[in-house]
Amino acid sequence: MTSAAADIVTAVYPDTRFMGSKQRLLGHIADAAARSRRRTFVDAFSGSGCVAHHMKARGYRVVTNDVLAFAYHWARAAVENSTVTLTPDDCTALLAPNKDAGTFIAETFADLYFTDEENALLDAFSANVAMLSDPYQQSLAYAAMTRACLKRRPRGVFTYVGMRYDDGRADLRTPLADHFRASVQLWNAAVFDNGLRHEARHGSATSMEVDEPSIVYVDPPYFSTRSDSDYTRRYHFLEGLVSYWRDLDLQPHTKTKKFRSPHLEFQSRTSAYASFEVLFDRLRDGGHQVLVSYSSNCLPTREEMLDMLRARWRRVDVVSIDHVYSFGTHGHRLGNRNNRVEEYLFLAR
Numbered sequence: 454m455t456s457a458a459a460d461i462v463t464a465v466y467p468d469t470r471f472m473g474s475k476q477r478l479l480g481h482i483a484d485a486a487a488r489s490r491r492r493t494f495v496d497a498f499s500g501s502g503c504v505a506h507h508m509k510a511r512g513y514r515v516v517t518n519d520v521l522a523f524a525y526h527w528a529r530a531a532v533e534n535s536t537v538t539l540t541p542d543d544c545t546a547l548l549a550p551n552k553d554a555g556t557f558i559a560e561t562f563a564d565l566y567f568t569d570e571e572n573a574l575l576d577a578f579s580a581n582v583a584m585l586s587d588p589y590q591q592s593l594a595y596a597a598m599t600r601a602c603l604k605r606r607p608r609g610v611f612t613y614v615g616m617r618y619d620d621g622r623a624d625l626r627t628p629l630a631d632h633f634r635a636s637v638q639l640w641n642a643a644v645f646d647n648g649l650r651h652e653a654r655h656g657s658a659t660s661m662e663v664d665e666p667s668i669v670y671v672d673p674p675y676f677s678t679r680s681d682s683d684y685t686r687r688y689h690f691l692e693g694l695v696s697y698w699r700d701l702d703l704q705p706h707t708k709t710k711k712f713r714s715p716h717l718e719f720q721s722r723t724s725a726y727a728s729f730e731v732l733f734d735r736l737r738d739g740g741h742q743v744l745v746s747y748s749s750n751c752l753p754t755r756e757e758m759l760d761m762l763r764a765r766w767r768r769v770d771v772v773s774i775d776h777v778y779s780f781g782t783h784g785h786r787l788g789n790r791n792n793r794v795e796e797y798l799f800l801a802r
């Protein structure tokens with residue numbers, strides 16, 4: 454596939470405003486990866502999935518991984534899946550009332566994020582998805598509904614209740630069902646075939662197994678003493694929705710009705726350093742090359758990251774990119790000077 458064709462395909466990946474998304478750095482990431490000869494790209498912290506999707510468009514075989522189940526569905530819908538889509542009739546069936554549906558969402562989240570009708574719709578949707586026999590259709594449905602929930606929410610997060618940050622956007626008044634139908638069209642449009650087989654996985658990067666020598670893209674939550682990068686706190690509702698809160702430790706006393714996050718790697722100073730050491734050992738032992746995204750206002754520092762990589766790989770190159778985060782991460786107020794950071798890409802071979 455030519456790079457012009459790649460750009461056309463990448464342009465149709467749904468926008469998600471996912472915290473830490475590298476949507477605006479795709480060209481830099483692809484250029485850095487191209488310095489390696491490896492043709493299998495492992496996106497070990499895939500998040501929104503936009504990087505993996507872009508690399509698929511650039512002709513790589515792609516493997517994705519994330520600890521969040523909804524991120525896994527996004528990647529399975531638009532990266533692993535190369536052919537399956539949802540029809541308008543599928544959408545109608547997914548949004549229809551279901552007499553076997555549960556009432557967990559209506560009861561647990563009443564008056565918190567969505568209207569009573571929308572909570573009932575989400576309960577019915579959860580029962581309807583289970584009736585789809587194609588796993589890719591299930592992932593497309595989850596991808597579209599979780600994106601719909603994000604669009605319908607001020608700031609696209611679930612860290613507070615009510616509509617406190619309503620900025621008058623039309624999206625906040627658009628019914629969830631309409632967001633869902635629109636999102637299905639966007640995810641459908643993101644599905645394409647580059648002739649290779651891809652894989653989406655769900656688990657921790659520190660224990661993932663990849664057999665073939667690959668280039669592994671490492672874009673973990675960035676640890677900073679000034680802000681948290683807790684994905685579960687922001688997105689707990691989406692994560693709950695894709696399993697109907699099965700096996701999640703809901704904390705009923707919290708205002709937001711979040712669940713206790715089982716994912717603590719990269720969340721504190723000690724665990725961030727330790728997790729990089731474990732991950733890099735594993736990737737070096739597996740014969741992989743790595744491409745790491747990290748930023749200047751986070752820990753480990755640039756020098757510490759270089760030391761860790763040089764201790765394990767022969768050649769390490771760094772690219773610095775001036776980057777302004779427009780939303781959601783590391784000092785998330787627009788115009789805040791903390792938003793201006795150097796974004797680093799470390800390539801270790």
Ligand SMILES: C[S@@+](CC[C@H](N)C(=O)[O-])C[C@H]1O[C@@H](n2cnc3c(N)ncnc32)[C@H](O)[C@@H]1O
Pocket residue numbers: 471472473474475476497498499500501502503504518519520521524656657658659672673674675684716718719
């Ligand atoms: C900076 S974001 C990745 C953003 C992504 N590159 C994009 O462009 O959308 C970090 C991701 O790491 C995931 N994550 C956190 N801890 C993880 C772990 N131990 N293993 C795999 N993924 C993890 C989070 O769920 C989040 O999706």
